[in-house]
Amino acid sequence: MTILRTPHADGSARGIPDATVARLPVYLRALNTLTEQGVATCSSNDLAENAGVNPAKLRKDLSYLGSYGTRGVGYDVEYLRYQIAREIGQTQDWDVVIVGVGNLGSALSAYQGFSTRGIRVAALVDADPQRVGTTVSGIEVSSLDDLPTIVEERAISIGIIATPGTAAQEVADRLVEAGITSILNFAPALVQVPDGVDVRKVDLSIELQILAYHEQRKAGSDTTEKVVGA
Amino acid sequence: MTILRTPHADGSARGIPDATVARLPVYLRALNTLTEQGVATCSSNDLAENAGVNPAKLRKDLSYLGSYGTRGVGYDVEYLRYQIAREIGQTQDWDVVIVGVGNLGSALSAYQGFSTRGIRVAALVDADPQRVGTTVSGIEVSSLDDLPTIVEERAISIGIIATPGTAAQEVADRLVEAGITSILNFAPALVQVPDGVDVRKVDLSIELQILAYHEQRKAGSDTTEKVVGA
DNA sequence: ACGATTTTGTTAACGCGTTCACAAACTCTT
DNA sequence: AAGAGTTTGTGAACGCGTTAACAAAATCGT
Numbered sequence: 001m002t003i004l005r006t007p008h009a010d011g012s013a014r015g016i017p018d019a020t021v022a023r024l025p026v027y028l029r030a031l032n033t034l035t036e037q038g039v040a041t042c043s044s045n046d047l048a049e050n051a052g053v054n055p056a057k058l059r060k061d062l063s064y065l066g067s068y069g070t071r072g073v074g075y076d077v078e079y080l081r082y083q084i085a086r087e088i089g090q091t092q093d094w095d096v097v098i099v100g101v102g103n104l105g106s107a108l109s110a111y112q113g114f115s116t117r118g119i120r121v122a123a124l125v126d127a128d129p130q131r132v133g134t135t136v137s138g139i140e141v142s143s144l145d146d147l148p149t150i151v152e153e154r155a156i157s158i159g160i161i162a163t164p165g166t167a168a169q170e171v172a173d174r175l176v177e178a179g180i181t182s183i184l185n186f187a188p189a190l191v192q193v194p195d196g197v198d199v200r201k202v203d204l205s206i207e208l209q210i211l212a213y214h215e216q217r218k219a220g221s222d223t224t225e226k227v228v229g230a
Numbered sequence: 231m232t233i234l235r236t237p238h239a240d241g242s243a244r245g246i247p248d249a250t251v252a253r254l255p256v257y258l259r260a261l262n263t264l265t266e267q268g269v270a271t272c273s274s275n276d277l278a279e280n281a282g283v284n285p286a287k288l289r290k291d292l293s294y295l296g297s298y299g300t301r302g303v304g305y306d307v308e309y310l311r312y313q314i315a316r317e318i319g320q321t322q323d324w325d326v327v328i329v330g331v332g333n334l335g336s337a338l339s340a341y342q343g344f345s346t347r348g349i350r351v352a353a354l355v356d357a358d359p360q361r362v363g364t365t366v367s368g369i370e371v372s373s374l375d376d377l378p379t380i381v382e383e384r385a386i387s388i389g390i391i392a393t394p395g396t397a398a399q400e401v402a403d404r405l406v407e408a409g410i411t412s413i414l415n416f417a418p419a420l421v422q423v424p425d426g427v428d429v430r431k432v433d434l435s436i437e438l439q440i441l442a443y444h445e446q447r448k449a450g451s452d453t454t455e456k457v458v459g460a
Numbered sequence: 461a462c463g464a465t466t467t468t469g470t471t472a473a474c475g476c477g478t479t480c481a482c483a484a485a486c487t488c489t490t
Numbered sequence: 491a492a493g494a495g496t497t498t499g500t501g502a503a504c505g506c507g508t509t510a511a512c513a514a515a516a517t518c519g520t
Contacts, residue, residue: 026437052420071468072516089446106328113418117435153290157445182441188343190282198444205347207430211412214428216319301498302486
């Protein structure tokens, strides 16, 4: 069996590189900033600076979506914003369910950045009976056992794992079983999922460990590097 | 002026690719898992599976550190764990300061995953006078104005921004001014820092937006893709 | 109307990272 | 001791992403 994607036809489904997809939300935010500043038109240079990327890279990224700029002029901020929003599905709101209402889960449920970006925390779930029934960020916490019902009733396709690492795989299994097809995993553990389910992982300590590595090199370079010549 | 790094001499400072550095903490965790399971020796296949990467990639990554395995046998789990820990500076604890004690900052200050990975939250700082003086996760919240003193006294080199996006640049400036040379930015905003300061960015909503994009394609593929052949 | 200027969209070169494939090196069995 | 079987370390091929460079297309000034 072969799946052919419409190559350039309707304007929606081409093969956009992963690296580009990951930057589209960044461009979206930069465009929002420009709108707030009352800017109606911008060049790729302007936008690239606001997004923190190379202008050529920005133009190449946008070229995967279509030709939404005008040569000699630039991009209409509002128009481009809409085109990108449509491309990444931000013309609608996405309901998500958070599993694990500990410190991190609670913080995520209250996170302001979600609502302004089309993410709505629709349900909270926890395995701990003591937490079930309590209200967090104005949402009543449900039992992990009710996941299938919640997911189906509210047509949720995205789940967030905010549990300890030991529970992550179990939770992932139950999310998939309940019909979730995209998972954002904050637990410090690798989770296995069947084909067709997307998993992204955010590991808070790894980011710090990477910084620590570079710190160590900065400090260590005083002794292990040799400064030569003029 | 030219800076030469010792190419292969003492065993510490070579030019390890960024992509490899980002994976070393993952290997470290996988090795810890193996240790807990009582495994004393493992092959690159075993370890790669635990880390969720291609075995060849794992071996190549490790080859940047040195030759710590034995052909025909594999890797001594404890020995390799120590070598990686030393390479990424995890033989010591790293003190960090968190700026912004809102929902996210509070959650981070209580995050269990840090302590087990050599990260110690040494100080909490907030600009809001109402929060200064309160105790969060057993740590007294200090004023943002005290940042220089705190950073110097406790020899902190890593700072975490957990403020709203609007405050991010201001906080970054003050962190740099206080002597911080590595920043982990959770605020949904781009921060500019001088050369010599490392910044890494974690954007919680972007990760979800990327998932939403793929979800949209999954849903949309019913109509825009054509399934051909058998 | 037309040349000068601006800025996009795109092609081509480049570099980094991943993966394959295999020789080198080790253990185990006989 | 020697051959069979493992597994590492690495050179080479490959692919993806980034960047530079430029032609195409628009505006502006005269």
